[in-house]
Amino acid sequence: MSSIKKAVLAYSGGLDTSVILKWLQDEYQCEVVTFTADIGQGEEVEPVRGKAEALGVKEIYIDDLTEEFVRDFVFPMFRANTVYEGEYLLGTSIARPLIAKRMVEIANETGADAISHGATGKGNDQIRFELGAYALKPGVQVIAPWREWDLLSREKLMAYAEKHNIPIDFNKGKKSPYSMDANLLHISYEGGILEDPWAEPEEDMWRWTVSPEKAPDKPVYVELTYQQGDITAIDGEEMTPAQVLAKLNQLGGENGIGRDDIVENRYIGMKSRGCYETPGGTIMLRAHRAMESLTLDREVAHLKDELMPRYAKLIYNGYWWSPEREMMQQMIDASQQYVNGVVRVKLYKGNVDIVGRKSDDSLFDENIATFEDDGGAYDQKDADGFIKLNALRLRLQASRRG
Secondary structure, three states, rough: OOOEEEEEEOOOOOOOHHHHHHHHHHHHHOOOEEEEOOOOOOOOOOHHHHHHHHOOOOOOOEEEOOHHHHHHHHHHHHOOOOOOOOOEOOHHHHHHHHHHHHHHHHHHHHHHEEEOOOOOOOOHHHHHHHHHHHHHHOOOOOHHHHOOOOOOHHHHHHHHHHHHHOOOOOOOOOOOOOEEEOOOOOOEEEEEEHOOOOOOOOHHHOOOOOHHHHOOOOOEEEEEEOOOOOEEEEEEEOOHHHHHHHHHHHHHHHHOEEEEEEEOOOOOOOOEHHHEEHHHHHHHHHHHHHHHHHHHOOHHHHHHHHHHHHHHHHHHHOOOOOOHHHHHHHHHHOOOOOOEEEEEEEEEEEEEEEEEEEEEOOOOOHHHHOOOOHHHHHHHHHHHHHHHHHHHHHHHHHHHOO
């Protein structure tokens, strides 16, 4: 422990990380640098400065990473139409490599020799933070208090905070029974009654979305403009990546879109039940696939669909900074050269319907696809030889069986 002189702590100002801050100072006798990331979680982050100062912290980083988060992490992920295990849009997973990157940058700036985080030894986040840190700074030391200390309950943490005069906001209304994580892409809920996979989530748990039953009775139409696979404008108004996602969150939330109740397989080995709100991401996924359906070559689209589960697993398991993910990203990004145009979506009571798409780079040819007379654009007699050639192996197989 004495070999560590300075550590960068991912600090939220809540109970866990406030206890960790003091614990690092006492157990490791090291200087602590706090880092708080604003990635669009919708909460004021500046108050953590006073809490850190009260515990003697001299170097305090509070960084607005919202645009970088959406531009360099969320948008590249959605170019791949990424979904983990068929349902999860990876809202928590995709934020962790950015936080790890910034922690390493701060460690380099401040001369710190260690990083520390508040992820537990049961979850995925410890893996994501640490794989990212080791990939970007191989010699960094990692302190994971939940794998070292015996403060393994909320009661013990609160007792430690009281004993050491750690400033904690105990009286800010009723505490949520859920463990929550939020950023501009999603908000997640775990724990409480959700630990029973049979229990239906309580309606007042959801923060961002109205229930589909209470959504407006009139549909909302939205036009999304794409350039090389990314949304650059909504209803003709140009926006930054973060502005795009914030606007789609608003529209999706108002129309009951983006709720998910999932039992997923954690990398650590256990199954976990979680609920997620990802309104903007849900719209983005449907719209992007619609844009690709018009502009991507068939085999390119199919290859992307084959690669996507592997790509999703890499992000979920914490391998954003791995060479294989970076290689796949180059391939995915290359496929987006002609993914340009406009998609029109209809939002209605929890549903996202694609009702129009157009592109100057479209591969859709009305003259060939029509059910009417195509004027000779397609010779239907050509299909005869095509079918017979593709049936050849089937016919040979059948003849062998007699």
